[in-house]
Amino acid sequence: xxxxxxxxxxxxxxxxxxxxxxxxxxxxxxxxxxxxxxxxxxxxxxxxxxxxxxxxxxxxxxxxxxxxxxxxxxxxxxxxxxxxxxxxxxxxxxxxxxxxxxxxxxxxxxxxxxxxxxxxxxxxxxxxxxxxxxxxxxxxxxxxxxxxxxxxxxxxxxxxxxxxxxxxxxxxxxxxxxxxxxxxxxxxxxxxxxxxxxxxxxxxxxxxxxxxxxxxxxxxxxxxxxxxxxxxxxxxxxxxxxxxxxxxxxxxxxxxxxxxxxxxxxxxxxxxxxxxxxxxxxxxxxx
DNA sequence: ATTCCATGATCAG
DNA sequence: TGATCCTGGAATC
Numbered sequence: 001x002x003x004x005x006x007x008x009x010x011x012x013x014x015x016x017x018x019x020x021x022x023x024x025x026x027x028x029x030x031x032x033x034x035x036x037x038x039x040x041x042x043x044x045x046x047x048x049x050x051x052x053x054x055x056x057x058x059x060x061x062x063x064x065x066x067x068x069x070x071x072x073x074x075x076x077x078x079x080x081x082x083x084x085x086x087x088x089x090x091x092x093x094x095x096x097x098x099x100x101x102x103x104x105x106x107x108x109x110x111x112x113x114x115x116x117x118x119x120x121x122x123x124x125x126x127x128x129x130x131x132x133x134x135x136x137x138x139x140x141x142x143x144x145x146x147x148x149x150x151x152x153x154x155x156x157x158x159x160x161x162x163x164x165x166x167x168x169x170x171x172x173x174x175x176x177x178x179x180x181x182x183x184x185x186x187x188x189x190x191x192x193x194x195x196x197x198x199x200x201x202x203x204x205x206x207x208x209x210x211x212x213x214x215x216x217x218x219x220x221x222x223x224x225x226x227x228x229x230x231x232x233x234x235x236x237x238x239x240x241x242x243x244x245x246x247x248x249x250x251x252x253x254x255x256x257x258x259x260x261x262x263x264x265x266x267x268x269x270x271x272x273x274x275x276x277x278x279x280x281x282x283x284x285x286x287x
Numbered sequence: 288a289t290t291c292c293a294t295g296a297t298c299a300g
Numbered sequence: 301t302g303a304t305c306c307t308g309g310a311a312t313c
Contacts, residue, residue, distance in 0.1 A: 002294060002295075003294050003295095005294095006294080052294095052295070052296095082295080082296080083294095083295080083306095084295045084296070084305080084306060084307095085293060085294075085295040085296080085305095085306075085307090086293065086294095086295085086306065086307050086308070087295090087306070087307080088307075088308085102306095102307070102308090104306095117306090117307065117308090118306045118307040118308080119306070120295065120296065120297090120305070120306055121296095121306095167295090169295090169296085176294045176295075177293090177294055177295085178294050179294080180294095223294075245294085251294085272295090272296090272301085272302090273294095273295085274293095
């Protein structure tokens with residue numbers, strides 16, 4: 001499930017359920033027992049996402065530069081969560097059932113609970129450590145105020161393929177394997193084209209499209225990338241059968257016909273992931 | 288019952 | 301590039 005839109009949605013989901021009140025925390029699995037004990041009973045101050053990283057704030061509100069230094073005791077801390085490839089966060093309403101033994105972290109209050117399973121990261125960190133994580137992430141299409149300029153500075157100087165660059169979280173944060181394949185298709189860009197061969201106009205359009213697509217992804221909690229005129233109803237074609245989410249052009253459609261040109265969708269490994277594209281709609285410079 | 292695979296990322300060599 | 305970590309559902313035996 002987890003590309004950036006999922007994590008931003010999870011931040012909103014945590015805020016609506018837990019923000020502003022004390023939260024019980026436990027680690028039935030035991031791997032986060034120490035951290036859970038430290039935040040148990042504290043107030044969740046906020047929840048925030050940057051790319052695929054989720055940050056849950058606990059304790060005293062974070063000090064701003066205008067505030068006097070916090071005196072002693074419980075500083076504000078963050079639970080840093082990264083779901084990796086198969087981590088999951090599931091919500092439910094109270095009363096919470098007994099947790100299964102794979103629940104790394106359970107949060108609960110009087111009305112709701114959240115179970116975290118299989119994350120690649122679940123750690124208690126300080127404000128400084130959180131800042132360091134932000135520093136090594138690129139701009140995020142879903143973070144208000146971020147824009148694609150910093151990403152363009154690196155892409156426009158790189159010989160690496162645009163498909164690999166889009167998955168590099170230092171360059172742009174939050175894009176995963178589905179959005180990479182789909183946004184390149186939507187802009188008719190050959191995934192193997194070197195970053196430095198893109199035009200500024202092409203990059204600006206890609207960035208703007210990611211802002212739009214990923215915001216829709218947060219709204220619907222699902223990745224939909226097919227334009228209205230290419231939807232099954234509009235084209236009189238059968239809807240997608242598998243349950244991975246919404247309608248897509250190329251992702252996991254290897255050897256099927258392209259919705260637009262009818263040509264065969266191709267797949268290949270790139271940057272340790274499966275890449276999907278339509279050679280007809282995303283021609284290489286030579287062809 | 289077992290293997291395989293996945294919308295991720297890091298580390299060694 | 302390959303091994304590794306994390307979990308669960310689907311495919312395969």
